[in-house]
Amino acid sequence: MATEPADVLIIGAGATGGVVALRLAEAGFRVVCLEQGDWHDRSEYRGAELDWELTMRKQWATSPNVRDQPQDYPIDETDGEISPLMYSAVGGSMLIFAGAWPRMLPSDFRVRSLDGIADDWPLTYEELRPYYERTDRQFGVSGMGGDPAYPQGGEDPPLPPLPLGAGGLKVARAHTKLGWHWWPEPNSILSVEYDGRHPCVQRGTCQQGCGEGAKASTDLTHWPKAIGLGARLVTGARVRRLETNDAGLVTGAIWRDREGAEHFESARVVILAANAIGTARLLLLSTSASHPDGLANSSGLVGKRLMMHPFANVGGLFDEDLESWQGQFGCSIESFEFYETDERRGFVRGAKWGLAPTFGPINAALPSRAGSLVWGPEHHLHVRAHLGRGANWGLFGEDLPDEANQVVLSPTLTDSSGIPAPELHYRVSENSRRLLDFHIEKASQSLLEAGAYKVEVDQLMRYSGWHLLGTARMGDDPKTSVVDRWNRSHDVPNLYVADGSCFVTSGGVNPTSSIAALALRAADHMVETRFNQQVPV
Amino acid sequence: MSGPGGTVGRTAPGVAPDPLDTLDAARRAAFTAVAGHLIPAAHGMPSAADVVGDTRLRFVLRARPDLVEPLRAALRVELGDDPAERLLTLERDEPDHHAALVLAVVGGYYTDADVRERLNYPGQEAKTLYSWKVPDFIEEGLTDPVLARGPIWRDPATGRRAARP
Numbered sequence: 001m002a003t004e005p006a007d008v009l010i011i012g013a014g015a016t017g018g019v020v021a022l023r024l025a026e027a028g029f030r031v032v033c034l035e036q037g038d039w040h041d042r043s044e045y046r047g048a049e050l051d052w053e054l055t056m057r058k059q060w061a062t063s064p065n066v067r068d069q070p071q072d073y074p075i076d077e078t079d080g081e082i083s084p085l086m087y088s089a090v091g092g093s094m095l096i097f098a099g100a101w102p103r104m105l106p107s108d109f110r111v112r113s114l115d116g117i118a119d120d121w122p123l124t125y126e127e128l129r130p131y132y133e134r135t136d137r138q139f140g141v142s143g144m145g146g147d148p149a150y151p152q153g154g155e156d157p158p159l160p161p162l163p164l165g166a167g168g169l170k171v172a173r174a175h176t177k178l179g180w181h182w183w184p185e186p187n188s189i190l191s192v193e194y195d196g197r198h199p200c201v202q203r204g205t206c207q208q209g210c211g212e213g214a215k216a217s218t219d220l221t222h223w224p225k226a227i228g229l230g231a232r233l234v235t236g237a238r239v240r241r242l243e244t245n246d247a248g249l250v251t252g253a254i255w256r257d258r259e260g261a262e263h264f265e266s267a268r269v270v271i272l273a274a275n276a277i278g279t280a281r282l283l284l285l286s287t288s289a290s291h292p293d294g295l296a297n298s299s300g301l302v303g304k305r306l307m308m309h310p311f312a313n314v315g316g317l318f319d320e321d322l323e324s325w326q327g328q329f330g331c332s333i334e335s336f337e338f339y340e341t342d343e344r345r346g347f348v349r350g351a352k353w354g355l356a357p358t359f360g361p362i363n364a365a366l367p368s369r370a371g372s373l374v375w376g377p378e379h380h381l382h383v384r385a386h387l388g389r390g391a392n393w394g395l396f397g398e399d400l401p402d403e404a405n406q407v408v409l410s411p412t413l414t415d416s417s418g419i420p421a422p423e424l425h426y427r428v429s430e431n432s433r434r435l436l437d438f439h440i441e442k443a444s445q446s447l448l449e450a451g452a453y454k455v456e457v458d459q460l461m462r463y464s465g466w467h468l469l470g471t472a473r474m475g476d477d478p479k480t481s482v483v484d485r486w487n488r489s490h491d492v493p494n495l496y497v498a499d500g501s502c503f504v505t506s507g508g509v510n511p512t513s514s515i516a517a518l519a520l521r522a523a524d525h526m527v528e529t530r531f532n533q534q535v536p537v
Numbered sequence: 538m539s540g541p542g543g544t545v546g547r548t549a550p551g552v553a554p555d556p557l558d559t560l561d562a563a564r565r566a567a568f569t570a571v572a573g574h575l576i577p578a579a580h581g582m583p584s585a586a587d588v589v590g591d592t593r594l595r596f597v598l599r600a601r602p603d604l605v606e607p608l609r610a611a612l613r614v615e616l617g618d619d620p621a622e623r624l625l626t627l628e629r630d631e632p633d634h635h636a637a638l639v640l641a642v643v644g645g646y647y648t649d650a651d652v653r654e655r656l657n658y659p660g661q662e663a664k665t666l667y668s669w670k671v672p673d674f675i676e677e678g679l680t681d682p683v684l685a686r687g688p689i690w691r692d693p694a695t696g697r698r699a700a701r702p
Contacts (some may be wrong), residue, residue, distance in 0.1 A: 016693035047661055054644045054647055110693040124693070130642065142668075146680075148688045152702055159557075160668045172679045179682065181689055184674070191668040201663035212663075340691040361647040361658055377579035384580075387656060408542065 005536075006032035006232075007395070007524075008187035009267030011282065013037075014092015014496040015512055016519035017273035018218025018226065019135065022192040023523035025229035027530075031267060033236035034255050037071045037088035040095060047205025053362035060208040062087070062096050063463055071236070071260075074416035074424070075277065079482050080426040081469065082308045084277055088233060091219030093275065097466060098329040098452050099215045100510040101188040101355055102150040103132050103517075106151060107340060108378060108398075115341050115348045118400050121504045122476050122485040129154055131524075132515035136186075139516070140194040140218035149303070149336035159191045162200060166322040167391035168332030168355055173189055174450035175335060178221045185331035185354055188216035188513070195221070204357040206329040215330070237263075238417050242270060242295055242495070249536045250348055250495045251296070256417045268535035269494045269526070276306060276468035276501040281422040283472065296472070296489040296497075301482050303408055303471050307506035310432045312392040313369040313436050315358070316452030317385055319449035321363040324358040324390050331356050331394070338442055339508060341426035347434040349398035353443055358390040369458050393443040397435045398468070398508035400501040402427075420454040428460060435462065436506030467511050487522035493534045498522055556598035557591055566614035567623065568594070571612075572642045574620035580657055589645035597644040607637035650686050 008024050010017045013035035025031050046055045057066075062085035064072035071088045086093045106125040106481040111118040125174040145156025161184035164172060175182040189206065192198045200214040213220050227233060243251045243264070252266035272279040280303040286295040294302050331354030339350040359368070366373065366385035374382035410423040436459065444455045475481025478490035483502050489495040498513055499517040507514065526533070560568070564596065573586030598605055611634035616623045627635035648651055653660065688699040 050648050054600045105690050106693050107691040114696055151689055172674055176644050176679050176682050199666050204659045206660055362643055365643045375575045379578055380580040380582040
């Protein structure tokens with residue numbers, strides 16, 4: 001245990017924890033990170049094992065409530081239409097994310113100005129672009145430049161695109177016939193050797209940990225480097241609350257180890273990187289006489305405006321064997337054809353589509369996405385029709401902010417350390433429902449044009465809350481936002497929120513590349529302003 | 538030791554317990570009946586009643602020890618001899634037990650080497666990428682019309698589709 005306060009204490013060793021730790025360690029900051037999970041060895045991942053489709057439904061499930069591991073905290077989601085998904089470990093939820101790495105689009109930062117709803121961000125796409133490029137290099141992004149869905153200029157993805165696969169090729173041809181946009185999906189999955197890591201082997205099991213280390217996660221891409229520069233990463237460390245002094249500055253964190261012993265880690269600056277549920281939970285836990293509604297919460301917005309991207313899955317079945325159990329998961333191709341607002345459709349904003357693999361035979365028999373159960377003699381025909389013969393469009397719709405969608409503290413549920421668990425209140429909006437209905441119809445058209453003889457739809461997947469956003473929004477006005485444009489708390493000048501909590505609006509794309517770019521931008525600013533940073537005496 | 542649902546096997550110190558010891562003969566018979574009902578022999582494929590024997594069921598329960606207790610509950614003798622009735626009752630009244638039973642059958646069946654071979658499913662294989670090759674979609678010119686349309690993003694400065702550079 002260090003006796004000197006850390007220059008920076010980071011809570012959470014996932015995507016943003018790793019990004020800020022490396023940047024600050026490079027700049028000479030003394031960095032400490034508290035992570036409630038542990039390191040995983042790649043040999044623990046089950047993708048190459050016979051039990052893959054069994055363990056993905058429990059030990060490697062994406063929902064902490066399903067996994068029910070000691071390092072997870074439970075979430076009361078009784079009042080939620082979508083289940084939040086996450087993973088507690090070094091590398092965080094990147095261990096189980098798909099690896100899709102699209103950027104937000106310019107219009108995503110100007111929703112109020114363009115569509116008269118929600119809010120504008122206090123920054124633009126162009127301001128964020130250099131950070132996208134830097135994080136693309138850090139994580140090793142495979143893709144292809146020139147996508148006309150984005151402004152041109154700047155750097156292309158550093159690595160060549162991953163294969164489209166037979167299904168991706170069929171759908172790309174269909175979009176060519178339809179005159180619709182498609183493009184190879186950028187993925188933070190290596191197409192060639194890079195930075196000491198092996199390329200993808202197309203096993204199709206990205207969401208249960210990448211055994212090859214081809215999919216980026218900060219336990220591979222950032223933490224070893226940060227630790228090499230002197231950062232100290234403490235695992236099995238569950239933070240209970242942040243402490244503040246009379247001057248209103250945060251002084252450190254109280255945390256419990258695996259045996260339940262309590263510790264205090266003092267720091268000059270604290271950065272929360274615990275995702276939009278964990279960060280909101282911790283701020284709400286950190287009450288005091290001077291901030292009875294939680295830390296950094298003078299706006300009353302901590303925990304509110306939770307966005308999770310309502311998700312629909314549209315699967316096409318084809319006559320021929322596409323070996324669609326293989327490939328990056330991750331996506332092969334994407335489409336932004338219907339991304340931008342067209343009010344004639346009866347809703348605002350849009351959705352990005354990503355085409356993904358279809359799992360193995362157990363999933364063909366017991367689908368976790370669109371599909372049905374068939375038993376008796378016809379079961380065999382059903383499985384043959386589904387195994388390797390599908391192409392799945394995943395549709396992420398923009399989720400507009402709503403203060404009623406929120407994280408609060410449960411009055412009854414606790415984690416294994418006795419700390420109050422988060423309680424979720426989340427309803428899918430009418431705009432989202434109309435948006436998904438429209439996109440399902442169009443995605444079905446895409447697959448039928450590609451030659452599918454049947455389309456199966458999962459209208460609103462419950463276990464689809466991969467994207468946790470918005471519970472400590474960014475903004476210029478302290479009355480209507482929690483952090484400023486540099487991710488710093490308006491109320492507590494030495495407290496930062498680096499994760500997806502800071503999102504003003506959700507966009508309609510997988511957000512990790514944007515979350516990482518924003519975190520790097522915040523860390524750069526911390527380095528640039530380090531001599532003006534207010535810290536506890 | 539024994540409980541109301543039957544005998545649970547004893548294990549020598551240091552030896553991993555056999556999860557099959559948690560299922561008495563009546564439960565095993567009920568499991569086989571359910572397996573054959575859900576996945577009978579047909580269309581060139583064997584019955585799950587024949588495939589999911591000791592080896593496969595042991596494999597499933599070792600991979601998923603959390604299934605042991607719900608499986609025991611789903612296979613209790615009180616639910617009768619008719620597998621269809623058992624499944625209906627469980628699905629209606631005890632969905633977690635129903636899900637465990639179905640997953641044990643399906644998991645055992647589709648991890649069997651002969652079944653996978655008949656399906657031409659080799660498992661999740663490692664394949665070598667040849668990223669230095671020009672991709673098929675480029676050779677085929679599939680991105681050409683996408684590029685020919687020009688930008689499709691909405692320019693915040695104008696609110697309209699971006700102009701061609």
